Amino acid sequence: DTGVSQNPRHKITKRGQNVTFRCDPISEHNRLYWYRQTLGQGPEFLTYFQNEAQLEKSRLLSDRFSAERPKGSFSTLEIQRTEQGDSAMYLCASSLGDIGHSYEQYFGPGTRLTVT
Amino acid sequence: AQSVTQLDSQVPVFEEAPVELRCNYSSSVSVYLFWYVQYPNQGLQLLLKYLSGSTLVKGINGFEAEFNKSQTSFHLRKPSVHISDTAEYFCAVRAYFGNEKLTFGTGTRLTIIP
Numbered sequence: 001d002t003g004v005s006q007n008p009r010h011k012i013t014k015r016g017q018n019v020t021f022r023c024d025p026i027s028e029h030n031r032l033y034w035y036r037q038t039l040g041q042g043p044e045f046l047t048y049f050q051n052e053a054q055l056e057k058s059r060l061l062s063d064r065f066s067a068e069r070p071k072g073s074f075s076t077l078e079i080q081r082t083e084q085g086d087s088a089m090y091l092c093a094s095s096l097g098d099i100g101h102s103y104e105q106y107f108g109p110g111t112r113l114t115v116t
Numbered sequence: 117a118q119s120v121t122q123l124d125s126q127v128p129v130f131e132e133a134p135v136e137l138r139c140n141y142s143s144s145v146s147v148y149l150f151w152y153v154q155y156p157n158q159g160l161q162l163l164l165k166y167l168s169g170s171t172l173v174k175g176i177n178g179f180e181a182e183f184n185k186s187q188t189s190f191h192l193r194k195p196s197v198h199i200s201d202t203a204e205y206f207c208a209v210r211a212y213f214g215n216e217k218l219t220f221g222t223g224t225r226l227t228i229i230p
Contacts, residue, residue, distance in 0.1 A: 043160070109159045
C-alpha cells in the first residue's frame with residue numbers, strides 16, 4: 001500500500017492556460033474523489049467516481065473543469081482557461097466505498113495550483 | 117444537505133495541557149462523523165470516526181471524540197497535548213446513504229505553546 005499519489009505537487013500557470021492534474025489511488029480502491037481547498041477553508045467536494053463511472057459533480061465544477069477515470073484506475077482533473085480564482089490545493093482521495101463498513105477516504109498530498 | 121461548523125479557527129494550548137476542539141453539524145439525514153488532521157505541507161489523515169454504537173470513540177495519537185446527537189456535536193479532545201500535535205484539524209460528515217462526499221468544516225488550527 002503506497003498510498004494515494006498526486007502529480008504534480010505544485011503547478012504555476014498563467015491565466016488562460018489549461019492545466020491537468022493526475023491522481024493515482026490506492027490500487028484496490030474503487031472509489032476516487034476530488035476536492036478543492038482554498039486558504040483558510042476546509043476541502044470542498046468536486047466530484048467522485050465509482051470505477052470509471054463519474055457518479056456526482058458539484059456545482060463548483062464549472063464547464064471549464066473536467067475529470068476522467070479511464071479504466072477505473074488513475075484519474076485526471078483538467079481545468080481549461082484557468083482563472084485566478086482557480087488557485088487552490090486540489091486534493092484527491094480514494095476508498096473501498098462501503099465495503100467492510102470502513103467508510104474511510106484516504107487522501108493524497110494534493111496539487112497546489114497558482115494562477116498568475 | 118449537510119453543514120459543519122467549527123467555531124474556533126485557532127486554539128493555542130500550552131504543552132501537556134488538555135484541549136477540546138469543537139464541532140457542530142447540521143443534517144436532515146443520519147450521518148457518519150470524522151475528524152481529520154492536516155500537518156503542514158501534507159495531506160489529510162484520519163484521526164477517528166463515529167459510525168454507530170458507543171458515542172465515545174478513540175483514535176490515533178491519544179485523541180478521542182464524543183458524539184452527542186441531541187446537541188449535534190462531535191467535539192475532539194486530548195488530555196495532554198505535545199508539540200507534535202501542532203496542525204490543522206478538520207471535522208467532516210457524510211450521509212449514511214447516497215452521495216459519499218465528505219462535507220468539511222473550516223478547520224481549527226491547534227498551536228502548542230512550549
